[in-house]
Amino acid sequence: MxxxxxxxxxxxxxxxxxxxxxxxxxxxxxxxxxxxxxxxxxxxxxxxxxxxxxxxxxxxxxxxxxxxxxxxxxxxxxxxxxxxxxxxxxxRLNTLTQYSQELDRTVRAEMLSLxxxxxxxxxxxxxxxxxxxxxxxxxxxxxxxxxxxxxxxxxxxxxxxxxxxxxxxxxxxxxxxxxxxxxxxxxxxxxxxxxxxxxxxxxxxxxxxxxxxxxxxxxxxxxxxxxxxxxxxxxxxxxxxxxxxxxxxxxxxxxxxxxxxxxxxxxxxxVKEAKPLKITSTTLEEGERALLATGRLSSFRSCYGARALGDEGEIAIDAQAADVLDVKIGDTVWSVAR
Known part of the structure; x- marks a missing residue:
């Protein structure tokens, strides 16, 4: 893709x-x-x-x-x-509860408040x-x-x-x-x-x-x-x-x-699961499907790709994802599983 x-x-x-x-x-x-x-x-x-x-x-x-x-x-x-x-x-949809002792009745009214x-x-x-x-x-x-x-x-x-x-x-x-x-x-x-x-x-x-x-x-x-x-x-x-x-x-x-x-x-x-990872390979052929992102502010870009997580914050990604993101070995990507 x-x-x-x-x-x-x-x-x-x-x-x-x-x-x-x-x-x-x-x-x-x-x-x-x-x-x-x-x-x-x-x-x-x-x-x-x-x-x-x-x-x-x-x-x-x-x-x-x-x-x-x-x-x-x-x-x-x-x-x-x-x-x-x-x-x-x-x-905001909320409820007002009112009770009448004379009638022995409780009435709950839903209200929309600005x-x-x-x-x-x-x-x-x-x-x-x-x-x-x-x-x-x-x-x-x-x-x-x-x-x-x-x-x-x-x-x-x-x-x-x-x-x-x-x-x-x-x-x-x-x-x-x-x-x-x-x-x-x-x-x-x-x-x-x-x-x-x-x-x-x-x-x-x-x-x-x-x-x-x-x-x-x-x-x-x-x-x-x-x-x-x-x-x-x-x-x-x-x-x-x-x-x-x-x-x-x-x-x-x-x-x-x-x-x-x-x-x-x-x-x-x-947000919680996203982590920065260092690319160790851009020739991965089979791996977990994931979202990958790199860059800061105006250089931000993201795509789908295959990944394999290594030790100590390392990641291998497939060649197409590396091409779409324009990244190489040694660059940093952020990733979460699809």
Missing amino acids: TFRLRAARADDLEHLYEMAKLTGGGFTNLPPDRNALGAKLARASEAFARDEDELADEQFVLILEDTATGAIRGTCQLMTQVGQQWPFYSY VTDLEGSSEVGGLFLHPNERAGGLGLLLARSRYLFIAMHRERFGDRVLAELRGIIDERGGSPFWDGVAGRFFGMGFQEADYFNAINGNQFIADLMPKHPVYVAMLDEEAKKVIGMPHPTGRAAMRMLENEGFRYDGYVDIFDGGPTMVARTDDVKS
Whole structure:
């Protein structure tokens, strides 16, 4: 397999734009807008260029490239510290229990409360794979390479990491959750609000959203049943996140009601297990299938390969992986089992 993940560059703009047009809405981190995508790439360029190993409000964009053809087939993003430019809002689903002695009855009411609990967390998001490439484990390569990047630049990420999964979008491109909750207060449809958020940020939520909790029992049935539910295309992504140690803890997206998955950064499986290893051979013919990564910041690159672990932090890898990563004996790679 000749695919590798690398740092995005300014000349990737048109490739990103073409992929953004395929997302089908509800994908805030990849809006089909050249100006917004150009600003995202410019911000990523600044992050890749900053050499200080300390936490700051940054965004990294990675690109999936077929090294044999040069075709760009996917992308993903990492945000180091959310909620710094504007508040990071979520709904938190919780329960209020009340008891009446006269009636001898206990009533439990589920509520959605507008919160900024996750402010300061790092975020992995913006993962999109071209529809023609959704086989062969490339989605897993995109997803898990982000954790290798975090492990390799640990000081630049927070102690907690989150992932927002897209919620249920109907055949019209609308959101039952938006229609049942926020849409009642904003006078705009989901697509319009989602696009505005992607381009301008969500300060308008703070300006217009009622601050009192919303009782779930007062919502229509269509809105109720999608709370915390991922879009059908995101179910595999949710399982991958769970395998990495992420959990759904009642936080949902304020636009489409999709689940927000949260984990302690150092407890994420691929972060915890990733180790730097010295290459002793690049001619391995048979070995364990693994993810391999090398480089720092703008020189970061990752791919699948075969590995054989040696003693004292040594590794042998196959020739194709060595070629895709452009590494040789004596270089360092980070690796986790596939």
